[in-house]
Amino acid sequence: MIFFELPQIHGFLEAISVLTETSEDEFDLKFSPAIFSIMVAASPSSRCIISLQLSPQIFRTYVCPTLHHKFLFFRAFCDTMQECQSTGFSSLIFSFQEQDPHDTYGCHMIKTVRLYPSSEKIDVGEFDFGTFVSIESQEFINIIKRFVDFDNVLVTLSSSQVKFSYGRTEIILTQESIRTRRGDKEVTI
DSSP: OOEEEESOHHHHHHHHHHHHHSSOSEEEEEEOSSOEEEEEESOTTSOOEEEEEEOGGGSSEEEOOSOEEEEEEHHHHHHHHHHHHHTTOOOEEEESSOOOTTOOOSSOOOOOOOOEEOSSOOOOOOOOTTSOOOOOHHHHHHHHHHHTTOSOOEEEEOSSEEEEEETTEEEEEESSOEEEEETTEEEEO
8 A cells, every 4th residue: 555645745846847848758756755756767768767866754644564566657657747737626636546436525637647566676776865955946957957868967065055067067055156067168058
């Protein structure tokens, strides 16, 4: 059984829109008692895996007693969520359990999005959440698009900046500015 309730669809939609703009349509889902992960390969030719990891604390309700791996075609899921949001629904309840067709409590919409058993599980492992940086969605999309064809990208995090680099190409994010360098040329985004 997996059940979660998000208090706001909008923030979740914005977060997953980053993934849909940088990847294929097929997303791997990993549900565990400790975290819900949405993972995607940035392109079929690269080994870059992008993951959105959501801890149970951001959900109004989160129940997942055991580990589950599934995949789905995310554009259909996003379209369904956008339809729900545009028709006035602000929260999302996601469950693998069958809904009771006689349940008429409150105003709700039941949509079916097909989930598939995951034959090839992708995973990014555990994260250390002690040090982190927050990046605007569009900035993150630009970074991913810039490095999508590379197998490895070095990410260096310090107290004043985060640097993404591969060879002579690097993107440096600071609190004051966002700069892209290619060789000796510096461009402000």
